Amino acid sequence: MSLSNIFTISGSAMSAQTVRLNTVASNMANVDSVASSADQTYRARKPVFSQMMNDSMREFGWSNASMDDSGAGVGVKVDGIVESDAPLQPRYEPDHPMANEEGYVFYPNVNPIEEMADMMSASRSFQTNVEIMNSAKSMMQKMLTLGQS
Amino acid sequence: MAISFASAFAGHDKTLEFRSARAAVLANNIANADTPNFKSRDISFDSMLNDASNKLQLAGTNSKHISGEGFSSGSDALLYRNANQPSLDGNNVDMQREQAEYAQNSLQFDTSFMFLDRKISGMKKALTGN
Numbered sequence: 001m002s003l004s005n006i007f008t009i010s011g012s013a014m015s016a017q018t019v020r021l022n023t024v025a026s027n028m029a030n031v032d033s034v035a036s037s038a039d040q041t042y043r044a045r046k047p048v049f050s051q052m053m054n055d056s057m058r059e060f061g062w063s064n065a066s067m068d069d070s071g072a073g074v075g076v077k078v079d080g081i082v083e084s085d086a087p088l089q090p091r092y093e094p095d096h097p098m099a100n101e102e103g104y105v106f107y108p109n110v111n112p113i114e115e116m117a118d119m120m121s122a123s124r125s126f127q128t129n130v131e132i133m134n135s136a137k138s139m140m141q142k143m144l145t146l147g148q149s
Numbered sequence: 150m151a152i153s154f155a156s157a158f159a160g161h162d163k164t165l166e167f168r169s170a171r172a173a174v175l176a177n178n179i180a181n182a183d184t185p186n187f188k189s190r191d192i193s194f195d196s197m198l199n200d201a202s203n204k205l206q207l208a209g210t211n212s213k214h215i216s217g218e219g220f221s222s223g224s225d226a227l228l229y230r231n232a233n234q235p236s237l238d239g240n241n242v243d244m245q246r247e248q249a250e251y252a253q254n255s256l257q258f259d260t261s262f263m264f265l266d267r268k269i270s271g272m273k274k275a276l277t278g279n
Contacts, residue, residue, distance in 0.1 A: 136176065
């Protein structure tokens, strides 16, 4: 029954968007985490989404993934989290306790405006998937009342 | 005259199946709205109808031969949507369009459901006779 598939699909999307919100929270929390060398500095983290197919669903432990619909995807998964390779911001602050020998501290490459936009996009997508789930739920509940009136 | 469910329901039971399958496809499009290189998909009623009518039939040379349906010989009923606008990450999900299609699909589901419901209550009325 494909209506119950919708719960798995929207559920996977909601968990993916939660991971995205988590990375945003981590990036915003570390927006001023300085370090004295470039390789120790925090870099902005971004999730990579990919389409989930039937076989990978079962791999992920979603047991009720249906076998019948071939070709159609069955949700979204987080493939991994990558670190942004945007340039870091070295600043000349010789009085800073973390400053290196040349007097530089390294600030992360987190762009707060980009993160805020990402956060809004993630929470809107989350809401949309909740609505889809609600509407699928009411379709299923209606189905149960067939022939009762 | 025998009561035939198939003719009484006039295909609306199949329509409910189609609507719920389409709801799953549209939900998948919305779920993948932020996935790079995802192309949005849809099932059209026409393609599903063609798919059903292109099914290979068993040849019957005698009236006592059992009729049967084979596998579909046509292509998959699941098609790719023509995007209005390409995007940099290769994703072509148009959120507004998907939401509109989903709403329309669930309304059409309700329509078929109501039709079936009324049919069943009509049959019940005919059976009880009061």
